[in-house]
Amino acid sequence: MPMDELLLLLARKKAHIAPLRMTTAELGSLLGMSQQNASRRLSELESRGLAERTKKGIALTKKGISESHSLYSELKSVFEAEPLSLSGTITSGLGEGRYYMSLSGYKSQIRKKLGFSPFEGTLNVKLAPQEAAKKSSFLKSAEPAIIKGFSQGERTFGELYAYPCTIEGMKCALIVPLRTHHPSEIIEIISAASLKKTLGKRDGDKVRIELG
Structure with missing residues (x-):
């Protein structure tokens, strides 16, 4: 109109x-x-x-x-629209996030493109089926920061997309690696500090991720 x-x-x-x-x-x-x-x-x-x-x-x-x-x-x-969000339950990861977020090839790009140096670890959140169905629309609603892949020694590390978001007002990013072992209902969140410690969360607690 x-x-x-x-x-x-x-x-x-x-x-x-x-x-x-x-x-x-x-x-x-x-x-x-x-x-x-x-x-x-x-x-x-x-x-x-x-x-x-x-x-x-x-x-x-x-x-x-x-x-x-x-x-x-x-x-x-x-x-006055409510921000796009996803809700899920904190779950334990495989420990891979700690290793990947310690690599300078990722850390330097995240610092430059997202404005923070990532804590060496990721927060893993399991989405309920109805929330997992919203994931695609959630991601299409934002322009991700593209963290390029790189080589280190004899290994190559893949590209990942980082979507700025917040959890309880804390600045963070939802990362989507092009190569991942996680099922689609598991999402990974990075931030400048341990989200669990900063927000007083533990496995099984509910969290809401707001886009932007």
């Missing part, structure tokens, strides 16, 4: 409650346009049945009020 700045102005001036006594020159001045443009825009609202000029002034019609409410609801849903 396109937003009409004149419709918005009339609503702000409470033309839905009582007719607004204002000339098109005054409307144009408030909107930063000429009197002719303001008059044309008002005529367009009238032709769409959203506003009407009466002897008492300019008023929003029932249709205009309804459209204003729809615009308000749409904007409210955008700016």
Whole structure:
């Protein structure tokens, strides 16, 4: 639904409650346009049945009020929407996260791209089936930091995607390695400090990961 700045102005001036006594020159001045443009825009609202000029002034019609409410609801849903989140249960990992997060090839990139040096370990969270089903949409809603793969000695280490997020206000990132031994319902979280110790969590506790 396109937003009409004149419709918005009339609503702000409470033309839905009582007719607004204002000339098109005054409307144009408030909107930063000429009197002719303001008059044309008002005529367009009238032709769409959203506003009407009466002897008492300019008023929003029932249709205009309804459209204003729809615009308000749409904007409210955008700016007051709950952040995307995943919920799960903390579970023990295989200990691999500690090793991988100790490698300088990963640590230096994470520090540069995410703004923190990772604690040597990951928080493993098991998603319930309904939460695991949301995982794909959750990840598609954000632009990940790409941590490139590298070689160290005779070994090569794969690329991973890091999605900035928070847990109880603590800055962290959900990492998705291109090569992993974890099933899809297990996600790994990294942060600058031990999330378990900092948040006072243990295996079996519930956590909520918020995107962004």
